[in-house]
Amino acid sequence: MVEEQRLFFTTLDRCLMLLAMVLLFAWPILFPIESKYMLVIDTILVAVVAVMGLNLVTGFAGLISIGHAAFVGIGAYSVASFARFFGESHLFVTHCWPLLILCGGVMGALFGALVGLPALRLKHLYLAIATLSFQMIFQWTINFMDLFNQGQTIAVGRVVSPWGTVSRGQHYLFWYYIILVVIVALAFGMRNLLRTRYGRCLIAVRDNDRAADAMGMHPGLTKVYAFALAGFFAGVAGGLQAYLYRGVGIESYTLHHSINYLAMAIVGGLGTLHGAFWGPAAIKVLDLVVEGFAEWIGSVLTISGNLATALKPLSFGLVIVLFLMFEPRGIANWWRIACSYLKQWPFRY
Amino acid sequence: MTGIPLRVVTMVIAVLVVALAGPVHAAGKVHKLGLSLAITGPTSDAGNPYAKGVEDYFKLVNDTKMLGDDTIDCIIRDDQYNNDITKRNFEDFLSQDIIFYLGYSTGSILALKKDFEEERIAVMPASFHAGNTQDSNYVFLPIASYSAQLIGLGEYLAAITRRENPRWRCSFIHRYSVAGRWKICRRPSRPAWLSMLSRWSSTARISTTPPCSSAWSVRVCSSS
Numbered sequence: 001m002v003e004e005q006r007l008f009f010t011t012l013d014r015c016l017m018l019l020a021m022v023l024l025f026a027w028p029i030l031f032p033i034e035s036k037y038m039l040v041i042d043t044i045l046v047a048v049v050a051v052m053g054l055n056l057v058t059g060f061a062g063l064i065s066i067g068h069a070a071f072v073g074i075g076a077y078s079v080a081s082f083a084r085f086f087g088e089s090h091l092f093v094t095h096c097w098p099l100l101i102l103c104g105g106v107m108g109a110l111f112g113a114l115v116g117l118p119a120l121r122l123k124h125l126y127l128a129i130a131t132l133s134f135q136m137i138f139q140w141t142i143n144f145m146d147l148f149n150q151g152q153t154i155a156v157g158r159v160v161s162p163w164g165t166v167s168r169g170q171h172y173l174f175w176y177y178i179i180l181v182v183i184v185a186l187a188f189g190m191r192n193l194l195r196t197r198y199g200r201c202l203i204a205v206r207d208n209d210r211a212a213d214a215m216g217m218h219p220g221l222t223k224v225y226a227f228a229l230a231g232f233f234a235g236v237a238g239g240l241q242a243y244l245y246r247g248v249g250i251e252s253y254t255l256h257h258s259i260n261y262l263a264m265a266i267v268g269g270l271g272t273l274h275g276a277f278w279g280p281a282a283i284k285v286l287d288l289v290v291e292g293f294a295e296w297i298g299s300v301l302t303i304s305g306n307l308a309t310a311l312k313p314l315s316f317g318l319v320i321v322l323f324l325m326f327e328p329r330g331i332a333n334w335w336r337i338a339c340s341y342l343k344q345w346p347f348r349y
Numbered sequence: 350m351t352g353i354p355l356r357v358v359t360m361v362i363a364v365l366v367v368a369l370a371g372p373v374h375a376a377g378k379v380h381k382l383g384l385s386l387a388i389t390g391p392t393s394d395a396g397n398p399y400a401k402g403v404e405d406y407f408k409l410v411n412d413t414k415m416l417g418d419d420t421i422d423c424i425i426r427d428d429q430y431n432n433d434i435t436k437r438n439f440e441d442f443l444s445q446d447i448i449f450y451l452g453y454s455t456g457s458i459l460a461l462k463k464d465f466e467e468e469r470i471a472v473m474p475a476s477f478h479a480g481n482t483q484d485s486n487y488v489f490l491p492i493a494s495y496s497a498q499l500i501g502l503g504e505y506l507a508a509i510t511r512r513e514n515p516r517w518r519c520s521f522i523h524r525y526s527v528a529g530r531w532k533i534c535r536r537p538s539r540p541a542w543l544s545m546l547s548r549w550s551s552t553a554r555i556s557t558t559p560p561c562s563s564a565w566s567v568r569v570c571s572s573s
Contacts, residue, residue, distance in 0.1 A: 036440035043433070152480075153432075153460040168467055247460050251432050291434070294389045295427040309389040312429070 007191060024180060028173055038172035039244075040284065045179040046241045047280035051264045052186060052273075053233025058262070059270035060194070061226035062206030063119055064128040067135035068261045071231045073142070073253030074111050075104030075238025080154040080248035081147065089157035097159045097243055101182075104239030105232045112231020116224040135255050142250045151250030156242050175244045182236060191273055193229075202226055263320050269332025278331035283316075290315045377418040382407075383426070383442030386453035386475070390429030396453060399475065400425050403451070428453070432460045439464060449473070455481065458488060 008014040028038070054068045079100045083093045093100065111134075118130040143151045159166050159174075166174045193199040201222045204212040209219040242248045260283065268279020294311040327333060384403055387396035403423060411420045424442060428435040435457035442450060450465070452458045452474035458481045465472050465487045472488045474481055479494035493501065510517045 034440075034444045036437055036444060039437055039440055153456065153462075155463055245433070245436060245460075246463060249432055249456060249460055251456060291427065291429070309393050312389070 007188075021184070025177070028176060032173075035169075035172050038176060040288070042172055042175050042179060042244050044280050044284045045176070045183060046237050046244060047261070047264060047284065048183055048277055049179070049186060049240065050234050050237035050261055051268065051280050052183075052190060052276040053230040053237070054261050054265045055268075055270065055272070055276045056190065056202070056233065057226045057230035058265060059272070059275070060199070060206060061202040061223060063116075063223060063226060064124070065131045065227070065230065066128055066255070066258050066262060067115065067131035067133075067138070068230070068234055069253045069255070069257035070135045070138035071108045071112055071115075071234030072238040072241065072257070072261075073138055073250070074231070075101075075108045075235030076242040076248045076253065077142065077148055077154075077238070078104040078107040078235065079156060079239045079242040083156045084147065084149065084154050087157075088155045094157050094160045094165075101236060101239035101243070104242070105236035108235020108238065109228045109232035112234070113224050113228040115231070116227025119223040119227060120220040132255070135258055139250060139254060142253075148250075153247040153249040155247050158246065159243060171246075172244075175240070179240055179244075182240065186233060186236070187273060194273075198222075198225070260316075263316065266320060267323050267330055269330025272330070272332040274335060275330050275332035278335065282331060283319075286315065286319060287312070377420075380416075380419060380421050380449075381445060381447045382421060382423040382449045382451060383439070383445070383447040384423055384451040384453075385426045385428045385435050385438040385442070385457070386451075387430040388425075388427035390427075390431065392430050392454070396430070399453070400427075423451070428457065430454055432457045436461060436464075443468060443470075452476070452488075462488065 008017065050068065050072050053071070054065060057063050057065050079093075082100055082103075083090075086092050115131060115134045119127055122130055142148045148154070158168075158171070161174065194202075201212065201217045204215065204217055205219045205222045205226075212222070213219050238253075241252065245252075264279035264283045265275070266279070267282050268277065269275025290312050294309070297311060323330060384400070386400055387393050388400050390396075404425060407421045407423045410416060424445060424447065426438040426441065428438055430453075432454075435452075435454075439450065439461055447470070450470050450472045452461075452472055453476065455474070455476040455478040458472065458474045458476060458478075462481075462485050464470075466485065470487060473491060474488065477490050477492060477494045477498070479490075479496045481488045482490060482494075
């Protein structure tokens with residue numbers, strides 16, 4: 001049992017992980033890239049944090065959430081509220097940014113627990129509709145409240161690191177490292193959680209909540225804390241996004257984004273930790289490719305056809321359907337097969 | 350998004366004025382501009398022809414040598430009416446050393462306002478939301494803002510009705526909502542929540558408060 005619970009099974013596994021970490025931290029220094037590309041990478045990393053949370057609640061606990069962007073938005077608007085209240089360049093906003101990001105996570109967890117309460121009585125589609133309602137309530141609240149500038153952009157100032165104010169040239173690189181550190185910390189935290197009885201409760205409740213109840217677990221509490229955990233991850237992602245984009249507007253936290261996060265989780269592989277890394281990367285890269293193609297089509301064809309506009313949602317939907325049909329375990333399963341093959345190479349089995 | 354040809358023309362004229370008013374350029378210089386707009390996506394019905402209009406006009410400028418030997422290279426990118434993509438496009442433009450940015454949506458201009466200030470890039474949006482220019486030194490509206498246009502229209506209507514026939518009554522009431530998503534300064538003095546004529550009056554009084562600068566937030570109401 002103890003052997004099965006180890007983080008790394010062999011020394012080689014440990015070394016490979018260490019090497020991957022070194023590469024992830026070193027490559028931007030060795031091969032500097034332009035800001036526009038760094039922004040794309042940072043956006044993918046923020047989505048990774050959010051999808052890790054969604055994977056906890058949907059993948060591990062089996063609770064469908066289609067209001068995940070609202071939790072991300074709560075984290076972002078927590079930071080933005082401080083910026084609006086104190087001023088975008090107030091010391092509290094520029095210097096205490098780790099605290100504010102954490103505050104975004106806590107707010108996300110609080111609202112997650114609140115939204116998780118219906119999970120005590122609701123299941124499946126009904127629960128999905130409850131989370132959808134939360135998404136709608138969130139959008140309505142932001143759009144109508146003066147505190148949140150009625151959804152218009154609330155600016156967030158540049159942060160100050162121990163080495164001074166992060167300049168425009170360093171901005172995306174700085175946030176790359178910060179988000180990477182957050183991902184590593186949260187990923188190890190999540191991996192460790194899944195080794196504890198609380199983590200195993202999630203899976204047990206997903207598989208059969210009545211059996212879990214009979215075994216002495218508390219399915220209701222487990223569902224609520226699954227939502228709270230997902231909310232925490234999403235809130236942290238929102239806080240990071242607010243600082244990365246240096247502003248918060250409602251356009252980034254709509255139902256469309258919730259569906260997008262769900263698609264990332266499905267494509268990456270529900271119920272796997274590294275699926276949360278593959279999904280956002282795959283969907284964002286697909287977005288970029290289709291964007292380029294749609295732009296070209298849009299410039300060539302007349303607007304009457306409007307094929308270009310339809311191209312992105314079409315390809316997006318098609319990818320999800322294809323994955324659900326042919327690879328429901330997502331890209332994570334391809335990774336598992338590849339690892340398995342490499343470990344046993346040159347032998348077939 | 351009506352009146353696009355007018356916008357395109359005014360925008361282009363302003364760009365030319367800016368380009369020509371600067372220091373004398375060396376012969377054959379290429380001036381790079383960036384335009385990010387919705388070629389596809391929710392407002393592509395306006396953005397797509399807008400993009401084609403801008404492309405055609407700068408082709409005309411270059412072909413007919415309006416700037417002498419100098420030419421304009423306008424990089425056009427699709428942002429699908431999405432602020433995050435607009436931000437990426439703007440970073441792309443910066444890496445290509447643009448000297449002027451042509452914007453599109455209100456949301457993206459507001460979202461990027463701080464970047465314009467930091468980069469000191471002159472910007473001309475297609476959205477004439479008056480809030481675009483607030484706390485900004487680099488965003489320019491080529492014509493009157495939506496709010497100013499609405500006030501002008503209200504004043505014109507009031508003047509016309511009084512001149513034509515003193516017995517005619519005119520009331521111009523807009524829906525007191527957050528359609529423009531700008532702060533609501535005060536509640537209407539009487540129920541006027543729906544966009545319908547509520548009552549007639551002999552004179553039209555136009556009231557607006559500086560923060561209420563969006564077209565929808567300018568309140569043109571009838572006096573009692």
